[in-house]
Structures are given as structure tokens and as C-alpha cells.
Amino acid sequence: MQKLTVAVLCVLSSILSAQKSANKQGTMLNSPDKAVHQAVQNETDQIFNKLVEIRRRFHENPELAGQEAQTQEFIKNYLRDLGLEVKTDIYGHAVVGILKGDKAGKKIAWRSDMDALPNDFPDPVAFKSKVKGVQHGCGHDVHMAIGLGIAEVLAKHKKDLKGTVYFIFQPEEETFKGAKEMLNKGLLSKIDPQEIYGLHVTAIPVGQILVKPNEMFAYQKRVRIQMKNDLNKEDTDALTKKISNSLSRFIDGSKPWEIQNIVDPKIGLSNPGTAFKDYRFPGGKFSSYSKNGAYFLETDLYETNASRLDQIIPDIKKAIEDNGYKDQLVSISFIQENPTVINNEKLAVAATDILQNLYGKDSIVSDYGQVPFFNDDFSYFQQKIPGVYFFLGGSNFEKGVIAMNHSPNFQVDEESIRTGVKTFSSLLIERLKN
Structure with a gap:
């Protein structure tokens, strides 16, 4: 696995x-x-x-x-x-x-x-x-x-x-x-x-x-965002937090990232009311780095619904534009898309x-x-x-x-x-x- x-x-x-x-x-x-x-x-x-x-x-x-x-x-x-x-x-x-x-x-x-x-x-x-x-x-x-x-x-x-x-x-x-x-x-x-x-x-x-x-598993996509210029740590943290919030979707009160709960009889995999269904969330903090004069942000995203995968990049783009970085954005792409x-x-x-x-x-x-x-x-x-x-x-x-x-x-x-x-x-x- x-x-x-x-x-x-x-x-x-x-x-x-x-x-x-x-x-x-x-x-x-x-x-x-x-x-x-x-x-x-x-x-x-x-x-x-x-x-x-x-x-x-x-x-x-x-x-x-x-x-x-x-x-x-x-x-x-x-x-x-x-x-x-x-x-x-x-x-x-x-x-x-x-x-x-x-x-x-x-x-x-x-x-x-x-x-x-x-x-x-x-x-x-x-x-x-x-x-x-x-x-x-x-x-x-x-x-x-x-x-x-x-x-x-x-x-x-x-x-x-x-x-x-x-x-x-x-x-x-x-x-x-x-x-x-x-x-x-x-x-x-x-x-x-x-x-x-x-x-x-x-x-x-x-x-x-x-x-x-x-x-059996969520779909995993690794996303790369390319920006024109470097952002300082404070701006990077603020922007990636807003992107994460805009991307996250899960049943109210559930926390599908708390993987230890897969065995819980009330919210685990064997319960129809499981917390591990109908979700999308980033898998941790964004990584950031500079290369060849450009600034990159990367993270993994987990999505349970195949029909919603095509919406990931437009949602990220909207979050970036809504937070004042439209002119800074160069591209958004998937750099890893293993089948599930x-x-x-x-x-x-x-x-x-x-x-x-x-x-x-x-x-x-x-x-x-x-x-x-x-x-x-x-x-x-x-x-x-x-x-x-x-x-x-x-x-x-x-x-x-x-x-x-x-x-x-x-x-x-x-x-x-x-x-x-x-x-x-x-x-x-x-x-x-x-």
C-alpha cells in the first residue's frame, strides 16, 4: 500500500x-x-x-x-x-x-x-x-x-x-x-x-x-501552483490557508484526515454514517520553493467523488483570484495523478x-x-x-x-x-x- x-x-x-x-x-x-x-x-x-x-x-x-x-x-x-x-x-x-x-x-x-x-x-x-x-x-x-x-x-x-x-x-x-x-x-x-x-x-x-x-481509496492529486514572484512566509501562509479552506468539503463535524478513526464503530469504515465519505481536503501544509525565477506551491488533495475532480483546478484558481493574486498566477497543474x-x-x-x-x-x-x-x-x-x-x-x-x-x-x-x-x-x- x-x-x-x-x-x-x-x-x-x-x-x-x-x-x-x-x-x-x-x-x-x-x-x-x-x-x-x-x-x-x-x-x-x-x-x-x-x-x-x-x-x-x-x-x-x-x-x-x-x-x-x-x-x-x-x-x-x-x-x-x-x-x-x-x-x-x-x-x-x-x-x-x-x-x-x-x-x-x-x-x-x-x-x-x-x-x-x-x-x-x-x-x-x-x-x-x-x-x-x-x-x-x-x-x-x-x-x-x-x-x-x-x-x-x-x-x-x-x-x-x-x-x-x-x-x-x-x-x-x-x-x-x-x-x-x-x-x-x-x-x-x-x-x-x-x-x-x-x-x-x-x-x-x-x-x-x-x-x-x-x-476503496480517495482519489489523490498532487497540485502545483506557479506564481510570478516569491511571497514572504506570512503571505504564503495566509494564501494557502484560504486555498485550503475553499477546497475543503466534508460532512459537518467529521474529520476524514483523522485516519485512526477508520476502525471506530460509530464513524469508521464499517458504519453507513462513516466520516470517510463525500470529502475533499488538502493532505497537510503546502510546500513552497523558488526555482528559475518563479515561485511554486504544492500540496496533495484527496477527493472521493470522481465527477468532482475536474473542479479542483478551477476552484484553486478562483481562490487565488479572489484573494488578490490574479496577476501573480502563472499556472495550476496536476503533477501526480495515480489511479485509485x-x-x-x-x-x-x-x-x-x-x-x-x-x-x-x-x-x-x-x-x-x-x-x-x-x-x-x-x-x-x-x-x-x-x-x-x-x-x-x-x-x-x-x-x-x-x-x-x-x-x-x-x-x-x-x-x-x-x-x-x-x-x-x-x-x-x-x-x-x-
Whole structure:
């Protein structure tokens, strides 16, 4: 998960039980074979301790984007030992494992990201990073363990598996580069999935999964304003404050920039009254600098509504002109416009139906908001392949484990690995049949 602003260190308050998911929609699915999914649970339990050790191995030996050589080697060998066909010739240190079931069916991809972060935050675990200044502070070590676990469980069902599963282990997610480059280098000429799925561990409670159709994150735009002449600090502060006020839009009383509240039962993502919907705001103070005789102001903006993105630049222009700087303004432009994760509506509803049918109404919770500050280049895969991206709970508040990505003392309750492997192995089995 790429974080697009400074890390947020948060203190989380008491958490109540997750509310039940919204009413199901869409077509009824084929009845699942409950015995198969009981076997999936048993097989997950059998390999759980091994997967925890694998996760800790990745955590102790993190590699930055573009440097995932040891990680690639481990994943490649693990998948080959499971009997999968393995490709490593697509881009960088990517690995693609191909599991072909013995029965006819569709083709589905599961994506796991691989790279670590360049930071040296406090890490309160015994299995700390052995690499100075590099750390799995975003949970990609957990994602890889889950991806390998799903591959191992499904490999045990090869004789009865309908179709093909591609396990995409993607490098360079934190730089928002790996997915795009894999596609540019011909990934879809080597594999042809009809659907793609992925997840990200985050600060919601362990055992909980959140999903929604359409946007999972806010749209992020980095804006650059060019002025003719330098402004002093006082004038800069006054102008940028007025621009920020004119741009900000959110539900009365809500504070969507207080990201620690995504888990709050009253205003968090799982509540229809969430503070994390229908907003626009700048992500912090403007930066300012002079270059080649011109003066520049820059900031990130977060907007939940795609139809309002085109209004950002006109609104900034109006705020500048209204405050007496019309003759000073040279230009306003977007200098970064990464796509955001947008879940296929039909597949998101179908996945919710499947998992609630198999594991109960509370196994997957409706997400009613959009998370600011973060994003994921899984969005590039979704531009080519219909797909769904899930939030997987990693926090255990009773134990003081808070999975707030990119923050000091980031931790993950490793029970999330069990939840991820069991749940999404079952999902893929059922989607292959439908």
C-alpha cells in the first residue's frame, strides 16, 4: 500500500463488534460443497505455523522496491515445490506461479506485493529487520505468506480444481511502479486471467474483512501552483490557508484526515454514517520553493467523488483570484495523478455472497467509506482485468497490536494469516466454479 503523505501515528480507542454486512444483492450462486471448505480450514490450520515462520523470515530480511532478489528466490522455490509452473521472466523480481486444475474452468489471478519500506521506525517484535533502514512496515510480508498459503491449500485440491489460478507476486508496489511495468512488459501475453483479487492488511480488527464496490481509496492529486514572484512566509501562509479552506468539503463535524478513526464503530469504515465519505481536503501544509525565477506551491488533495475532480483546478484558481493574486498566477497543474483502486461491482457483490454463505454474515463487512492518504498500484491490474481488493484486519487492541501501515510500532496479529488463507482459498475455489 503506497502512503502518499507523512506517516500518521495514532492512538485507537475502544472497539466494539463489527456491524453486520449490508443486504446482499445480485444473483444466487451455486451451492458450495461444505466438505471442501471444511478441508480448506483444516489444511490452513495445518500449515499456519509454517506460514507464520515464513512471514517472520520475510520480516527479518526485507528488500526495497527493485531489490527483491532474495524474496523472489524464496517464492520461486516454494511454488515449484508445490508443483506449480513458475515464471520469473516478466519484469524485475516478479514471480508468477501457475496452478492448473485437472478440471475445466475459468482463470483467476491472486496478487501479493513484495517490497518493504525505507524506514527505521520502532518495531516491537522479536524478529526485527536485519537490514538497517529497511522494514516491512506496511504488511507485505503478511501478504506474501498469505499468497503462498493459498497456493499450498489450492495445490492440495488440484484434482478437483476447476480452471487455473495465477499467483502474481508483484515487486515495487511502494513506488507505484511494479504492476504497471509488469503489464507493460507483457504479463497478459503470458497469462490471461478473467478476474483478479488481492488484499491489504490494515488497522481494522483481526478476523474482519472489509470490501465495497467501486472506490476503496480517495482519489489523490498532487497540485502545483506557479506564481510570478516569491511571497514572504506570512503571505504564503495566509494564501494557502484560504486555498485550503475553499477546497475543503466534508460532512459537518467529521474529520476524514483523522485516519485512526477508520476502525471506530460509530464513524469508521464499517458504519453507513462513516466520516470517510463525500470529502475533499488538502493532505497537510503546502510546500513552497523558488526555482528559475518563479515561485511554486504544492500540496496533495484527496477527493472521493470522481465527477468532482475536474473542479479542483478551477476552484484553486478562483481562490487565488479572489484573494488578490490574479496577476501573480502563472499556472495550476496536476503533477501526480495515480489511479485509485476501483472494485468491480458485480465481483465485489459475488465475493461477499460467497463468503457470507460459507463463513457467516459477519465474515465480511461492508465498507462505506474511502480511505485517504493511501493507495495501491493494484489499480493498474484492475484497469485491464475485473477485480476486487479487500481490507484484512490486522489489529488486536487487547494485545496492543495496531496495524496502522507506515507508522511507528506497526504490528500485525498473525492470526490474520489464518483468516486470509482460509477465506480467500474458499473464495477462489467458488469463483472458479461460477
